[in-house]
Amino acid sequence: MTDLARTKDILSELISFPTVSTDSNLDMIQHMGALLYDIGASVDIYADDSGTKANLFATIGPDRDGGILLSGHSDVVPVADQDWRSDPFQLYEADDKLYGRGTCDMKGFIAATLAMAPEFARRELSRPIHFAFTHDEETGCIGAQTLVSELKARGIKPGIAVIGEPTMMRIIEGHKGCCEYTTRFSGLEGHGSAPDRGVNAAEYAVRYVSRLLEIREELKGRAPGNSRFDPPWTTLNIGRVTGGVAHNVIVGKSEVEWEFRPVQSDDYDYVTSEITRYAETVLLPAMRAICPDASIETETIGEVTGLEPMPENEARDLVAGLTGSNDADVVAFGTEAGLFQSLGLSAVVCGPGSIDQAHKPDEYIELKQLSACLDMLKGLGRKVAA
Numbered sequence: 001m002t003d004l005a006r007t008k009d010i011l012s013e014l015i016s017f018p019t020v021s022t023d024s025n026l027d028m029i030q031h032m033g034a035l036l037y038d039i040g041a042s043v044d045i046y047a048d049d050s051g052t053k054a055n056l057f058a059t060i061g062p063d064r065d066g067g068i069l070l071s072g073h074s075d076v077v078p079v080a081d082q083d084w085r086s087d088p089f090q091l092y093e094a095d096d097k098l099y100g101r102g103t104c105d106m107k108g109f110i111a112a113t114l115a116m117a118p119e120f121a122r123r124e125l126s127r128p129i130h131f132a133f134t135h136d137e138e139t140g141c142i143g144a145q146t147l148v149s150e151l152k153a154r155g156i157k158p159g160i161a162v163i164g165e166p167t168m169m170r171i172i173e174g175h176k177g178c179c180e181y182t183t184r185f186s187g188l189e190g191h192g193s194a195p196d197r198g199v200n201a202a203e204y205a206v207r208y209v210s211r212l213l214e215i216r217e218e219l220k221g222r223a224p225g226n227s228r229f230d231p232p233w234t235t236l237n238i239g240r241v242t243g244g245v246a247h248n249v250i251v252g253k254s255e256v257e258w259e260f261r262p263v264q265s266d267d268y269d270y271v272t273s274e275i276t277r278y279a280e281t282v283l284l285p286a287m288r289a290i291c292p293d294a295s296i297e298t299e300t301i302g303e304v305t306g307l308e309p310m311p312e313n314e315a316r317d318l319v320a321g322l323t324g325s326n327d328a329d330v331v332a333f334g335t336e337a338g339l340f341q342s343l344g345l346s347a348v349v350c351g352p353g354s355i356d357q358a359h360k361p362d363e364y365i366e367l368k369q370l371s372a373c374l375d376m377l378k379g380l381g382r383k384v385a386a
C-alpha cells in the first residue's frame, strides 16, 4: 500500500469522528492513540476537567530533549447552517480532491503524520519525533494551553514545532496573536431627568472605548521597525457596543465586545495593563462614589498567542531544507504555534491544503497537497535517522 493510500484510509477514519469543538473528541483521540501505541510509540492522553476532551502526546525515538514536535488540532468547526454536497463526516473523493469537514483544517496533516509514523518507528532516530494532537483549538487554543503546561510540568523540552495548519505547504514563521474580550459595565438605573443620581453604564462604556481608541493610536508608534505584518502594528477593534432601553432612562447595564491582535508580547502586556489601570483608577472610583455596587468586569473570550518571527529559527531552517523552499511568510490567521514558541521551541506553521477551504462547506484537500506533505515527513524521517 502506498503512503498516500494509507493516508487516505486514516483520513477517512478521522473524518468520521464528528469532533466539532462543542462535542467530545475522546473517540478520535483514543483511535489515534491506539494507532501510535501499536507501532511502539509511548502515548499519553490527557483528559480535561470535564472528562469529555483530551490531548494526545506521543513520542517515537529516544527519550531526550530537542525533539521535533508535529502538532495538529483534533477539533473542527460546525457544519450547521452550511450547505454540503456530501456528508461532511464521510470522506468523499472526486477530481483528485478529498472532501469532508476537517480535511484541510487539519485532519489531513494529522493523517499524513500517522501514516508516516511506522516509518519513523522503523528507523533508529537521533532525536525524538513527538505527536501533539490537541482539543479546542477553534475556540481559543484551549487544549494547546494545557498541553504546553503539561509538557513544562513534566520537563519535556522539544526543540522544534511544526504546526500543520493549511498553508499550501508554504512556511509561515509569524502571525499576530488574537485576544478577544467582553467587558460588562454595571451602573445604577434612574430617570433621565436626574443623571447625577444614577450611574450610567453606557457613558462609562463609552469612556472605556475612548481609552481603547487612544491605546490603538499609541500602538501604531510601538510597531517593531522590521515588522512584516500588514498593518505592521498591533491592531485593536471595537466589535459590539450594547446597552440601554429608552431615551429617558439612565442605562443600568452596558457591554463592549472588543479584540486586539498583538504583533509582539510587549503589546499584549501594554494593552491589558493600560486598560485595566484606567478602569480601576479612573472609571470605577467615579462609578462607586455614587453606587458602591457598580462594577466593570472583563471576560476573556480567547487569547491566542502570536508567533513572533525570529531571526534564528531552527524549525524554519529544517522545514526549508525539507520542502526546498527558501521563503518564509507571515499570515493573518492565528494558530497554536505561538504557544509552543512561548515554551522556548522554535516553531513554524506548514501544512497541506489551503486556509481558503477551511471552515467552509465542501471543505477539501487536494491529493497532491497530501503527497507534498508526505514528502516533507519522509524527508524528516531520513533527516533525524541516526
Ligand SMILES: [Zn+2]
Binding pocket: 073, 105, 106, 137, 165
Ligand atoms: Zn485549524
